[in-house]
Amino acid sequence: MKDERTTAELEQLVERHKRYYRETLRHQPVSGRIAKLKQMRRWIMRHRAALIETLHADFNKPAVETELSESKVVLAEIDHALRHIRHWAAERRVPTPVLLLGGRSRIRVEPKGVVLIIAPWNFPFNLAVGPLVSAVAAGNSVVVKPSEYTPRTAALIESLARDIFNPDEVSVIQGGPETAAALTRLPFDHIFFTGSPQVGKKVMAAAAEHLTPVTLELGGQNPVIVAADADVRQTAKRLLYAKVLNAGQSCVSANYVLAHHSVKAPLMEALKQEQARLAAAGGERAGVINDAHARRLRDWLVEARTHGARVMPDDQLFLDSVTRQGGPVILEDVAPESKVMQNEIFGPLLPVISYNTLDEALRHIERRPYPLALYIFSRNRSVIRRIIRETVSGAVGVNETTVHFFNNDLPFGGAGYSGMGSAHGYYGFRAFSRERAVFKMPARFSIVDLIRPPYDGFSNRIKELIMRFL
Structure with missing residues (x-):
């Protein structure tokens, strides 16, 4: 299935995703993500037979392998996220050093924003929808590029997205290598690529133009x-x-x-x-x-x-x-x-x-x-x-x-040539999340006030106490 869009069309697509994320998705509570994950689970269970038929048509994959290495893997990913998402997404307090006495330190877990998933053909449902689960659990807007080598599965993934999500929340882009390459040159907030090390190098080079972080799930001689x-x-x-x-x-x-x-x-x-x-x-x-x-x-x-x-x-x-x-x-x-x-x-x-x-x-x-x-x-x-x-x-x-x-x-x-970053469970959630440091000090007084300029004898004595005892 070909859907070769122009660069201008892809740029407009990403801009719509960014606007939807800013205006709607970033304000969605975790309960909204949970609802979407449950919808994905129900959709997969309803379409098990269609997925078996599709994978068999694309490259003769047996029903047992489709169920265990495609459907069940994604279902397990969803179930794992549903069990843990509230804990993963919760803001958490962390210790504050004595030097910052009176302050409070927290970490907010936030979505990265608009992310791109480029999936391979060998496990075409698993390796497209599995990362999609992590990205949705983390609260992102997602563009998915499935492999053109498995067109029937790609069409089924597009149906999943269309049936569950607003098109500016999750969209599936069909097309060949030219479309994938054009997408990697756009200003996404994260790119998750699964494929060969040779193509992974190209993805990383294109992402560098916008300093876009990447997860590269590559291969190697195991x-x-x-x-x-x-x-x-x-x-x-x-x-x-x-x-x-x-x-x-x-x-x-x-x-x-x-x-x-x-x-x-x-x-x-x-x-x-x-x-x-x-x-x-x-x-x-x-x-x-x-x-x-x-x-x-x-x-x-x-x-x-x-x-x-x-x-x-x-x-x-x-x-x-x-x-x-x-x-x-x-x-x-x-x-x-x-x-x-x-x-x-x-x-x-x-x-x-x-x-x-x-x-x-x-x-x-x-x-x-x-x-x-x-x-x-x-x-x-x-x-x-x-x-x-x-x-x-x-x-x-x-x-x-x-x-x-x-x-x-x-x-x-992977490691080095076989990839960077991690997927699955919490590690996939973390790949699509940003940890934001939040530090709050009382407005009236801070111990740091004692060592602010101008530096005089008093501030030097405080400095010595800090160096010796803190």
Whole structure:
């Protein structure tokens, strides 16, 4: 669905949002936000079947995955906000130092104003409406730009906004990369972007023109360390689950596995058995989003084989030509220069390489940009603690991958190349809020009055007392 608006039209849109925020929304009590969140919840429950149909039409996402990784995630975000919003939004008192004796210090939590959310295609409902929940809970006016790769879901999101909100409170803008780029150049009060690091750099550069703060939820080459004491059967199941879920098209999916040399062979055997079990079970699976991404994955697979990688199962054309479903495919002994080892894969391919010592595995991770997530499979607490202590990542998963995303009490965000800022629960609310300091001193007298100019002997004596005792 195309809706390529001119720059002038987008500027007028943002100005209408700013006027509505100034005149109406900024005065709305928290109870008004709660009412809107409840309306969103009811809307999603009424449209569960439509959402399943829409996501299946956009890229063959199975009903179970749509319900659990799209609908339920957003519903959980709403429920979490409803439980905590009054506490999050409440003005709070903070201590005042003795030097300011008589004064009172408070923090007001205020909306940022008019914010922009740019959502990706891989979880198109979840990653558009989830941040929208946080922005509405914080009291903002919102412009949402969904992905053009999932047009039916984008249309459904537009229906949600139209059914619940004033168009100057929440509006959904359709269009391609040109529209998204034009929006980032406008004077929003915050931009929340989910996508690739390459596009994230462009968003940040455009936002800098207006000194607009940004939240960047990006990707990265998420490593997995399989230690010598790992339960290889359980590890294999959990690794391949993340590559079947959404066809591996997830920013928190494992990108490559570093397996200790002593468990690599049994791990490969366990992965082979798990592959066979999944193939025999059949059932629905998500497909790769489009033909261009499918060609990229096939090309990377062929290139890895050319550099000596062994592929399991031995099938270069692993994706169905119509549904683009297939995999997961395991690549063994992959050359470091292969594209699957140099890039975020974003698909159902999983390279496995071995390491001899933990030092070697840690050096391998250190040489790469900070990932969004790092996964450790081990039962040895000292090994787990050392890996966490000596690495940097947005999140760490121990004996599991991907599922930390579903905990709204955890911040979700990257580090360095994989992003900045956090989402989910309180952290999403905080991303769309401004903490405003308020200090009140009695009008008649302040201890600070004793040290105001002109500086004389008395003020110097007071200064010495302050330096010594306060």
